[in-house]
Every structure is written in C-alpha cells, then in structure tokens.
Amino acid sequence: MKSTGANPELLQTESLTKVYGDVQPVYALKGINLTIRQGEFLSIIGPSGSGKSTLMNVLGLLDKPSGGSLKYLGEESVLWSEGRKSRFRNAEMGFVFQAHMLLPEFTALENVLMPLRIGKALNDKTAAKAQELLKRIGLGDRMHHRPGQLSGGQNQRVAIARALVNTPKIVFADEPTGALDSQTSVAVYELLREIHQDEQVTFVIVTHEQALSQKTDRVISLLDGEIREDSKRAEGR
Numbered sequence: 001m002k003s004t005g006a007n008p009e010l011l012q013t014e015s016l017t018k019v020y021g022d023v024q025p026v027y028a029l030k031g032i033n034l035t036i037r038q039g040e041f042l043s044i045i046g047p048s049g050s051g052k053s054t055l056m057n058v059l060g061l062l063d064k065p066s067g068g069s070l071k072y073l074g075e076e077s078v079l080w081s082e083g084r085k086s087r088f089r090n091a092e093m094g095f096v097f098q099a100h101m102l103l104p105e106f107t108a109l110e111n112v113l114m115p116l117r118i119g120k121a122l123n124d125k126t127a128a129k130a131q132e133l134l135k136r137i138g139l140g141d142r143m144h145h146r147p148g149q150l151s152g153g154q155n156q157r158v159a160i161a162r163a164l165v166n167t168p169k170i171v172f173a174d175e176p177t178g179a180l181d182s183q184t185s186v187a188v189y190e191l192l193r194e195i196h197q198d199e200q201v202t203f204v205i206v207t208h209e210q211a212l213s214q215k216t217d218r219v220i221s222l223l224d225g226e227i228r229e230d231s232k233r234a235e236g237r
C-alpha cells in the first residue's frame, strides 16, 4: 500500500444500491460512492427514511446490497460467502443500535463477553479486556447487574463496551443516543469520542441530530438514498 500520509482505506463503495421489494420497489440506496479511511470519526445524517439504517446495515454486512461494490481493505465483500461475512463481522466490526439490544437474562459483563464467546475468542486476556472496558465506561461497580437493573444510559454504555470488546476496526452506531435524554446523549457521545482518541477504531455514527453530527470530523448527508453532501469531499481532499 502506498503511503501518502493519510490512513489506509478501510472500505470503499462504488454505485452501491439497495432495492426493497419487487412489485412496488423502494429504492433505498441509489448508487452510493463512499470511501472511509481507518481511524475516521464520521456521522451519517439525514431525515427519517433517507436510507441511513439501510446504508449502515449494508456496510455492516448485515444486509446484502442489490448492486454495486463494497470493498473492505481492497477485497470485494459482495463475493464473500455468508460464513466469511459473519467471521469478518465478528472479528472486525462492532455495532451499537438505538435500542441497546442487550440480552435481559445476562449480566452486563456476560453481555460484553458474548461476542468473544461467539467468536471463540474468550480467554483470560480478552475477559480482562471486557472488565477493563466496563470500568473505563464507569460501570465497574455494575458488572453483575442485568439490563433491567440499569438505566438507559448505562445500558447503552454496556452496548458500547460490547461493540468494542473484540477490538474491531470499525464501529457502526445507529442512532446510539436516540433513546436517551439530551444530557445522557452528550455523555455517551463524549465516551465515543474518548474511545476514538485512545484506540485506532473507525466510528460511523448514524444520527438525525444535527448537534451530534456537527461534533464529528466528517458529515455525510443522505437524502432519498443518495449522498447529498460529504463534508470531506467539500474540503477537496
């Protein structure tokens, strides 16, 4: 890879499309061209229905594109088997959703350990990392509480720890503060920022809140399944 000073490309899409249904097709993504470099901290913003979640799910290999190219580290992921995709997802990606989606019958620590179990990567070292992450996000004294015993903001922090436990290259967060009050939102956002500064993780944060997106280094605006504006592109990099 040639060294230009900029971080290497992590993912690159070309004419990426997603169509739902065939009788009455919904063109949710209409040809997305996007490059994300390792270590970026960016947001995807747009009104409800503009395709933000669809884009996140396609980029996160949770949903198949209808057409176009999606390369990870130069490799065409569209050609990967389901097994390859899920291994890549488990090893290299973390997800935070609007609803924390923690398993209610498990403690905070067990929830954070779950991706390690699934990826058969649970050992003393990774288990220590899970505990360290929970301490780091201010839940050192809540590790053995279940989601029902924690507040919305605390649960979202646990979900963030879960997304980070496998040391992913990229974290996708879909409206991570959407269910939180504004004070808790700011705290969760600041936590993401801190983690970004400390670790070499790429963050893609989907939001419809301008106040949140303005705090990221790059803002991609979606409208009707198309990129309407990309602040980085506007800078002419």
Ligand SMILES: Nc1ncnc2c1ncn2[C@@H]1O[C@H](COP(=O)(O)OP(=O)(O)O)[C@@H](O)[C@H]1O
Binding pocket: 020, 021, 026, 027, 028, 046, 047, 048, 049, 050, 051, 052, 053, 054, 055
């Ligand atoms: N599973 C689905 N089946 C059919 N249409 C869908 C599905 N998911 C999303 N859509 C449609 O695709 C468009 C984009 O939706 P979405 O990506 O959820 O937008 P956003 O996250 O920006 O609110 C919308 O018109 C939505 O109704």
Ligand SMILES: [Mg+2]
Binding pocket: 052, 053, 054
């Ligand atoms: Mg959405």
